Structure formats: structure tokens, C-alpha cells
Amino acid sequence: MAARRSIGIAINGVTGRMGYRQHLVRSLLAIREQGGVPLAGGGHIWPELVLVGRDPDKLAAIAAQHGLTEWTTDLDAALARPDVEIYFDAQVTQQREKAIRQAIAAGKHVYTEKPLAESSAASLELAELATAANIKNGVVQDKLFLPGLRKLKRLIDGGFFGQILSVRGEFGYWVFEGDWQVAQRPSWNYRLADGGGIVMDMFPHWNYVLEELFGNVRTVQATTATHITERVDERGETYLADADDAAYAIFELEGNIIAQLNSSWTVRVNRDELVEFQVDGTHGSAVAGLRGCKFQHRAGTPKPVWNPDLPLTGKSFRDEWTEVPDNEEFDNGFKIQWEAFLRHVVAGEAFHWDFAAGARGVRLAEAGLESARTGQRIAL
Structure with a gap:
């Protein structure tokens, strides 16, 4: 043995x-x-x-x-x-x-x-x-080891996108204030004195995701907000929430790729997963989440025409995408x-x-x- x-x-x-x-x-x-x-x-x-x-x-x-x-x-x-x-x-x-x-x-x-x-x-x-x-x-x-991003990396490595043009990311969910429903994150996250703030929490993640998949970050322009200024802690006491709970940022990457990433603990989820990245390239696009990843090649891209006076008929735009197969077991x-x-x-x-x-x-x-x-x- x-x-x-x-x-x-x-x-x-x-x-x-x-x-x-x-x-x-x-x-x-x-x-x-x-x-x-x-x-x-x-x-x-x-x-x-x-x-x-x-x-x-x-x-x-x-x-x-x-x-x-x-x-x-x-x-x-x-x-x-x-x-x-x-x-x-x-x-x-x-x-x-x-x-x-x-x-x-x-x-x-x-x-x-x-x-x-x-x-x-x-x-x-x-x-x-x-x-x-x-x-x-x-x-x-x-996050580099999430199934969704590993599938996205497979598309990148296979040359699927052609020239990558842009990345758009949405991350976040509603963190309850702690009064009528218990908060699902510790209270220190929302106090500056305790090292809280979504920028310091999430931007280190975004750096390695962008750096490893697309290219080094060259510039950043960001707007932050503290949307909810009063929360209730683990002891049931009200406290001043002065740390940023949302950030809206544009990153310029090497290779002239533009990335837009929103990070928020004050957003209600209307997407398939808690984090999603859409990557658009000259030859195709993909949307990756925690586990899933779907793609649309240029040959299969529909040709929408703007006409708000007529209802959409046939397939929805979401139905025009294809899932990337697992092809391996993800731990x-x-x-x-x-x-x-x-x-x-x-x-x-x-x-x-x-x-x-x-x-x-x-x-x-x-x-x-x-x-x-x-x-x-x-x-x-």
C-alpha cells in the first residue's frame, strides 16, 4: 500500500x-x-x-x-x-x-x-x-473553480468567442435588514469600522476572475452606495450601516475588453443564478453562472428588430441559447x-x-x- x-x-x-x-x-x-x-x-x-x-x-x-x-x-x-x-x-x-x-x-x-x-x-x-x-x-x-466558470474557460480556450469584446457581470441578492427577518450575513459586513463593505469583499474576486479569464485590469471607474443605512445586528440591536452595500463599476482590460460588473446586497434576484457573467465576442456569446453556462454562436444568433408595437412571437430570446455540457464531474x-x-x-x-x-x-x-x-x- x-x-x-x-x-x-x-x-x-x-x-x-x-x-x-x-x-x-x-x-x-x-x-x-x-x-x-x-x-x-x-x-x-x-x-x-x-x-x-x-x-x-x-x-x-x-x-x-x-x-x-x-x-x-x-x-x-x-x-x-x-x-x-x-x-x-x-x-x-x-x-x-x-x-x-x-x-x-x-x-x-x-x-x-x-x-x-x-x-x-x-x-x-x-x-x-x-x-x-x-x-x-x-x-x-x-470562483475560478466553479463549474460555470470552468465551462466558460473551456469556451475561451477553444477559441469560441473570436475576439472578446465585453464582459457584463451581475452579482448579489437581498440581505435582510435583520428586523422583521434575520439577516443572512454577519453585521460586521455593513460597518466600516469592522472592515465591512462590498468593494473590499468582492473586487478581489473580480480581479482574479477578470485577470485569469480575460486579461489584466488597466483602469477602473466605480460608483458605490450605502443604500440601507440602518440594520439590526445578531443581538437584536439597531446599528448604523455605513459601509458600501452596492458597487457599480466599469473596468478596462488589456486587449481593449470592457467589463461592467454590478455587486449588490440590496438587489432582488431575477436571473438564473446569484452571479452571472455575459461574454460577447465577434464569433459568439456566452452566459456563465455558478454551475451552468450557455452559449450562442454567430451562426445561430437571431436577428431581432425593434418594434415595441408588436408582441414577441415564437421562441423567447432565452430559448435561443444552448447549454454547455458538463463533460466532466465538477467537485x-x-x-x-x-x-x-x-x-x-x-x-x-x-x-x-x-x-x-x-x-x-x-x-x-x-x-x-x-x-x-x-x-x-x-x-x-
Whole structure:
């Protein structure tokens, strides 16, 4: 039997929504359930988990629920363990930089949620520290591994679009205010003092999606809004929501591609999925969401004529599109990237979603906020 390579992982922020659901349950525990991460030369990587957080009762309950034994509220103690080789951070953004610095100083490889830090300067410094310490580092860029975007990437790689002209994206949903219905996102997201705001949350995502699929961002022009200024927190107390809850942006990409992306927690969904990207090219167009992707080739493009006096007859415009087939089995995007990072650490396989990539995402968020503040188009 091929050897099993155990690797200790301190996972910080596991009591939070993202840390628990996507990273613990759907990624690391799912990896253990499948027997580990297979290696090309045989054998498997087996994650040994140390849960880290601030609430001992919640940590103990999570550990007991999933048959885990190792947990602590002492980050220094977790980082001092010789069996812990990787530190993962899913805390709120304001706590992240300090903890990552501790992990780098302890010589641990670091994988983290985004944004990497609260500023691009701090993000670049973390990248430099990680390089100097010769540690492997990575930032979660999960949307690249969504089935819908992987199908879109397949169309791009196959030359389907011809020359890509534009990208239009819609992301968001209605986050309840917390009074007559409980909010489905934590209250810190809507307070500037706690690091909230949709620009810092979503623009790092848009940077890697645009960069990886279409081209580097050259300029950004954005308008932000705080549409709902009063919300109710987890304790039932009303608070001032002063962080941006919507952003409307135009990005110029290399290759003269124009991208328009709307991000909002104050929009009711009238689309097939919570996020959708429409890509238009000279030879065809496609619309990709979380899981699905449909396309329309130029040979099958209908020829609409504007006439508001007559009702539409025949097929609706939506029915003129064709679904991209799955052609493969799609796993959870967070889990796929976890497996890639573990192979990167253990087997040295390539992994380019590093701190430098994370810093570019933070820089785009800063540029978006600067544009919204000044009313100017900002060059990157």
C-alpha cells in the first residue's frame, strides 16, 4: 500500500460561516472522507486538523460533532506545534494580517481567505515576508473553480468567442435588514469600522476572475452606495450601516475588453443564478453562472428588430441559447483549490494563486474605492 503523508493544518476562524461550511466541512473533512488527496507518484496527503478560534464552547462542539480532538483558543500554541505545517485563516479581515505575520514568523506555510489584508501595501509586505521566509503561500480564489466558470474557460480556450469584446457581470441578492427577518450575513459586513463593505469583499474576486479569464485590469471607474443605512445586528440591536452595500463599476482590460460588473446586497434576484457573467465576442456569446453556462454562436444568433408595437412571437430570446455540457464531474471549488495547495506544499506542484495575486485583488478594491471617492477613472 502506498504511504500516507500526514500534514498538520491549523484552521483559524472555523466557527465562522465560511470557515466552517466551505473550508472545514466541504473541503478538509470531505478530503478526509475520500481518503486524502492522491499524489501523482502514489500515496495520499492526509490532513490532520487543529481547530483555532476565540470561543472554546463553539470549538469543542464543532470538534465533537465531527470526531476531531484537537482545538485551541491559543494561536501561538497552535503555531508552535511541530506537527502543524500549514496555517489557514478564515477570520474577519481585520484580524488576518496579524495572524498571518505570526504564522510566517513561525515558519508555517500559509493559505488564507481573501482579502489578504486591509491594504495593498500590507498585502505586498506579507508577500515579501513569505518569499523571504521561503514558505508556500496562497489565497482562496474559489470562483475560478466553479463549474460555470470552468465551462466558460473551456469556451475561451477553444477559441469560441473570436475576439472578446465585453464582459457584463451581475452579482448579489437581498440581505435582510435583520428586523422583521434575520439577516443572512454577519453585521460586521455593513460597518466600516469592522472592515465591512462590498468593494473590499468582492473586487478581489473580480480581479482574479477578470485577470485569469480575460486579461489584466488597466483602469477602473466605480460608483458605490450605502443604500440601507440602518440594520439590526445578531443581538437584536439597531446599528448604523455605513459601509458600501452596492458597487457599480466599469473596468478596462488589456486587449481593449470592457467589463461592467454590478455587486449588490440590496438587489432582488431575477436571473438564473446569484452571479452571472455575459461574454460577447465577434464569433459568439456566452452566459456563465455558478454551475451552468450557455452559449450562442454567430451562426445561430437571431436577428431581432425593434418594434415595441408588436408582441414577441415564437421562441423567447432565452430559448435561443444552448447549454454547455458538463463533460466532466465538477467537485466543490473550495475543495479543489485546497487539494491543489496541499499538493503544492507536499509535492511542489505549481500553484500561482499566491500572496502576490491576493495583493493585486486588494489593490483593485482600493482603486475602486478611490474612484468612487474622487469621481475619477483610476489606472492600475
